[in-house]
Amino acid sequence: MTEVKIDPRASDWARMSLPDRALLQYEVEQFFYDEAALLDARRYRDWLALIADDIHYWMPIRRTVTMSDLDREFTKPGDMAFFDDDRELLEMRVKKLEAGSAWSEDPPSRSRHFVSNVRITDVAGDEITCDVAFHLYRTRLESEVDSWVGRRTDVLRREGGGFRIAKRHLFLDQTLIRATNMSTLF
Amino acid sequence: MADGGAGAERWDRAAIQSLFDPESGWLDRRVLSDEALYRLELERIFARGWNFMCHESQIPNPGDYFINYIGEDQVICVRDEEGRVNVLLNTCRHRGNALCRAEQGRAKSFVCSYHGWNYGLDGRLIGVPGQKTYYRDDFDRGALGLVKAAQVDSYLGFYFATMAADAPPLADYLGDVGRTGLGMICSFGEVEVIDGIQKNVIGCNWKIAVDNLFDWYHVMYSHASANSSGIFNAAAILHPNEQMVMLGEFGHAISGPGVPADVQAQIDLMSDEERTTASFGRDMARARPRRASELMGASGVRSMGHPNIFPNLWITLGGLQICLRLPRGPLRTEIWWFTLMPKGAPPHFRERALRTAIHLFGPAGLLEQDDGENWSQSTRSSIGVASRKLGQALKMGLGHDQVTTDAAGQRFIDTCVNEHGQRWLYRSWTEWMAARDWAELIAHHSAPPTGVV
Numbered sequence: 001m002t003e004v005k006i007d008p009r010a011s012d013w014a015r016m017s018l019p020d021r022a023l024l025q026y027e028v029e030q031f032f033y034d035e036a037a038l039l040d041a042r043r044y045r046d047w048l049a050l051i052a053d054d055i056h057y058w059m060p061i062r063r064t065v066t067m068s069d070l071d072r073e074f075t076k077p078g079d080m081a082f083f084d085d086d087r088e089l090l091e092m093r094v095k096k097l098e099a100g101s102a103w104s105e106d107p108p109s110r111s112r113h114f115v116s117n118v119r120i121t122d123v124a125g126d127e128i129t130c131d132v133a134f135h136l137y138r139t140r141l142e143s144e145v146d147s148w149v150g151r152r153t154d155v156l157r158r159e160g161g162g163f164r165i166a167k168r169h170l171f172l173d174q175t176l177i178r179a180t181n182m183s184t185l186f
Numbered sequence: 187m188a189d190g191g192a193g194a195e196r197w198d199r200a201a202i203q204s205l206f207d208p209e210s211g212w213l214d215r216r217v218l219s220d221e222a223l224y225r226l227e228l229e230r231i232f233a234r235g236w237n238f239m240c241h242e243s244q245i246p247n248p249g250d251y252f253i254n255y256i257g258e259d260q261v262i263c264v265r266d267e268e269g270r271v272n273v274l275l276n277t278c279r280h281r282g283n284a285l286c287r288a289e290q291g292r293a294k295s296f297v298c299s300y301h302g303w304n305y306g307l308d309g310r311l312i313g314v315p316g317q318k319t320y321y322r323d324d325f326d327r328g329a330l331g332l333v334k335a336a337q338v339d340s341y342l343g344f345y346f347a348t349m350a351a352d353a354p355p356l357a358d359y360l361g362d363v364g365r366t367g368l369g370m371i372c373s374f375g376e377v378e379v380i381d382g383i384q385k386n387v388i389g390c391n392w393k394i395a396v397d398n399l400f401d402w403y404h405v406m407y408s409h410a411s412a413n414s415s416g417i418f419n420a421a422a423i424l425h426p427n428e429q430m431v432m433l434g435e436f437g438h439a440i441s442g443p444g445v446p447a448d449v450q451a452q453i454d455l456m457s458d459e460e461r462t463t464a465s466f467g468r469d470m471a472r473a474r475p476r477r478a479s480e481l482m483g484a485s486g487v488r489s490m491g492h493p494n495i496f497p498n499l500w501i502t503l504g505g506l507q508i509c510l511r512l513p514r515g516p517l518r519t520e521i522w523w524f525t526l527m528p529k530g531a532p533p534h535f536r537e538r539a540l541r542t543a544i545h546l547f548g549p550a551g552l553l554e555q556d557d558g559e560n561w562s563q564s565t566r567s568s569i570g571v572a573s574r575k576l577g578q579a580l581k582m583g584l585g586h587d588q589v590t591t592d593a594a595g596q597r598f599i600d601t602c603v604n605e606h607g608q609r610w611l612y613r614s615w616t617e618w619m620a621a622r623d624w625a626e627l628i629a630h631h632s633a634p635p636t637g638v639v
Binding site for chain 2: 072079084099102103104175176182
């Protein structure tokens with residue numbers, strides 16, 4: 001699925017030279033690897049520093065539907081979702097994890113955040129839109145194993161020499177969530 | 187009709203009754219893990235009882251369908267051309283293949299992907315490829331329609347179905363407590379389901395998930411981190427010394443915070459307009475309008491707690507969400523969350539209510555995240571030879587409380603945090619499990635108690 005836009009304001013990516021594209025691709029991928037390392041190391045406060053004040057962190061509900069019904073495969077914004085968070089809610093999630101009584105994460109989960117298939121689809125001024133494949137692997141206690149795979153659309157914004165995440169929309173490949181909970185951050 | 191009762195030989199009436207002792211609150215841990223008991227539950231509880239299927243707003247038009255379960259039997263809940271809701275077993279009468287493989291949608295008819303048998307929205311077999319050529323017209327289509335639930339009925343727009351022809355009518359089955367629970371959902375007006383049913387699976391027995399909804403003892407401890415995150419204020423909601431319990435026919439119950447009778451008496455004198463701003467210095471759900479007393483009864487309207495329609499339909503957040511706990515073997519349960527909204531709710535109300543629904547419950551909810559492991563580890567400890575012999579101790583409040591009956595006959599208990607709801611659930615469970623058919627259950631089940639409990 002290509003999402004290259006015609007909007008002239010959004011055509012920077014299309015006009016960029018190959019070396020410039022390669023550099024930006026490198027920069028974006030390194031950012032995602034560093035971000036994943038923070039989450040895997042449970043450095044949630046440091047992760048929050050990468051989150052823009054106007055973030056929309058959203059995971060709609062996916063359904064098994066027929067081909068004729070594919071436009072209803074995911075719930076729409078404003079309907080039910082698994083995550084529909086602004087910055088305040090993400091801060092609450094981190095506060096909960098730090099509370100010392102977040103039993104679903106104490107003993108803590110062991111997680112590995114993988115990102116791949118990073119495709120920059122749009123560059124508009126300070127904002128870079130990416131389409132990313134992710135795999136979050138988690139084990140808990142003695143024998144719990146969870147694995148979430150999906151696609152996400154991120155918007156990264158250049159701020160003070162680095163990036164901040166201004167949007168993260170997560171589209172899981174599961175319909176029935178095959179896990180006790182989703183107490184980790186994606 | 188008496189069932190065949192897989193497991194009925196090993197678990198006879200006396201053996202089942204020994205699994206829970208209402209006099210001491212002792213619960214045999216095998217109820218959470220025994221395979222034969224689980225098989226018997228599928229027959230004697232799920233196939234026999236009235237199961238929640240869907241809300242009318244999920245399938246408004248002919249052909250709209252939603253897939254649900256009666257125990258482990260998958261069913262299609264579909265509205266037909268006449269506007270009737272049918273509940274059909276999702277299995278082709280030829281070779282058993284599933285007809286519907288999407289979890290919701292719209293269909294003109296249901297065509298089997300195996301050999302193309304075609305069924306109408308009312309379950310009639312309307313087309314069989316090769317009926318003339320291969321079957322040589324030696325075939326009775328009328329005898330091979332989709333199997334329908336024995337009874338389908340609705341209350342306040344909530345559809346239920348049972349596989350038992352001898353089950354009492356839905357309204358009788360629900361009784362006062364079941365009707366009060368569903369009335370709670372509609373107390374601010376007619377509702378509709380918001381698009382998106384959250385579904386996840388937990389490695390626990392379905393009953394421990396159910397009995398936890400009566401448990402207001404765990405809130406301060408299990409959910410301490412959600413409390414300190416700022417997402418909710420447990421102290422403002424919990425009111426541990428103002429709890430209200432209602433125990434109903436066939437195992438239904440409501441347990442949780444209750445508005446004290448003297449506060450409700452003041453609310454009763456107010457107009458609906460005045461009620462929208464009344465708080466009485468407490469952060470309770472909004473004072474309910476007058477119509478709520480008609481739906482929930484003069485005493486039931488005080489409940490801010492959790493109803494459960496036996497066996498597995500939990501109503502929470504003052505009726506904003508309902509949750510099904512679907513059995514998937516003794517050690518696995520699917521959790522399905524439905525979110526409801528008063529029709530025509532203003533955008534700011536809807537937005538705030540959805541924020542609450544998404545962020546408290548569901549697998550990523552800040553409250554519910556911490557429930558699943560308690561349930562799976564408690565289930566797991568019902569398997570080991572030594573630990574399963576220990577039983578569980580459901581003793582809180584036993585023998586210390588009094589049932590009151592109001593002028594209209596509603597029965598309730600005003601008390602502090604307690605385990606009456608859990609005891610009533612397991613007591614009723616033993617009665618359902620010991621009875622071989624509806625006649626036996628009706629003859630032998632406990633009436634909602636009076637006096638000291």
